[in-house]
Amino acid sequence: MSEDERSGTGTGWPEPVEPARPEGPAGEPDPRPEAPDADELSPLAPVEPAGPVERPVDDGPSDGQPTEAAAAGGAGAAGGGRGRVSGASVMIAALLALLGFTLVVQLRTTSTDPAAGATRQEDLVRILSDLGQRETRLRQDIAALEDSQRQLRSGEQGRKAALEEATRRADELGILAGTLPATGPGLTVSFEPGTGQITANRVLDAVQELRGAGAEAMQISGAGGTPARIVASTYFLDGENGGLVVDGRRLSGPFTITVIGDPATMRTALNIPGGVVASVQGGGGNVIVEDRGTVEVSALHDPLKLEHARPVS
Structure with a gap:
């Protein structure tokens, strides 16, 4: 093939030869039986080459760099990949944030009392015991x-x-x-006046301490008069000449309380610092506490006369 033919195509290769259109009267079909269809001869229809057509080979730049089209295609593909990775990252981040929020809410809901959390291990063991x-x-x-x-x-x-x-x-x-009446182990508590008087408040304090220590029965006696049973409704008043008035009964000193209960516990309650013994001694008096294996509380309290209530069976 000559150089003129290669340069005429613009690609260095000859242009394919189209089949010749039959000549005939305008607007009439070709009368030959083997004539091709008019649609096949339409300039809009694609023309298949008679033989294999060789595609031009573009050597491209000789320095090994990709062509502009390849670079553009690669850039587009890379851009699409980055877009997909970014969307997945956003979804993962949203799920992680939701999971973290759920964990925080659960921890706050199931959190224990801060006071219990600050309690020492020894205190927790004691509480458990x-x-x-x-x-x-x-x-x-x-x-x-x-x-x-x-x-x-x-x-x-x-x-x-x-x-x-x-x-x-x-x-x-x-x-x-x-x-x-009642009998049992207990104490006798004697109040001896010294430079000061044994007041009704001192005796009442002693009765309350004994009750708190588990006293079950008590009576108080003096130098004169009959003993008086001490119950929940018993009251104490200061009398004349250092005496006491217990539920309307007059008693003169010294006074002795006979009580049934655990001797060790009641004695400890009376001798606590700042307790009954210390207060009486601070006022100029003295208190003598003696253990008894068996004491008798024989004084009785007159029962109340009920006006409206009646027992039922």
Whole structure:
């Protein structure tokens, strides 16, 4: 092929030769049977080459750099990849933020009392021990009540047990009310006036300390007059010449309180710093506390006369 033919195509290769259009009268089809269809000869229809067509090879730049089209395509692909990665990153970040918010809310909801968190380990152990002991006592009380219930429901034995239980409670209430005498271990507490007078407030303080220490029955006696039973409604007043008025009864000093209960516990309660013994000694008097293996509280308190209430069976 000559140089003129290669330069005429602009690519260095000859242009494909189109089939010749048959000549005939204008507007009439070709009368030949083997003539091609008019649509096939339309200038708009694609023309298939008669043989294989060789594509021009663009050597491109010789320095190994990509062409502009390839660079543009690569840039577009890279841009699309970066867009997809950015969207996934945003979704992951949103899920992580939601998870973190959920964890914070849960921790705040299930957080413990700050006071309990600041408690020392020794205090927590002590609290746990106290709760365990309380649980044990409650279980013992439940077992005792259930046993009493079974005895009360079991025929003749139940009636006997019910009578015994009622008698025991009546005796306890009689001792507390001061209508029954009582005996048992306890103390005698003697108040001796010195340079100062034994006032009613000092005696009342001693009675309250003894009650707090578990005293079950008490009576007070003086140098003159009959002993007086001490119950919940007992009152104390200062009398003449250093005496006392206890529930309307006049007593002269020195005074002695006889009490039934645990001797060690009651003695400790009376001798605490700033307690009854210290206050009486500070006022010029003296207090003598003696343990007794058996003491008797024989004074009785007159029962109240009820006007409206009546016991029922």
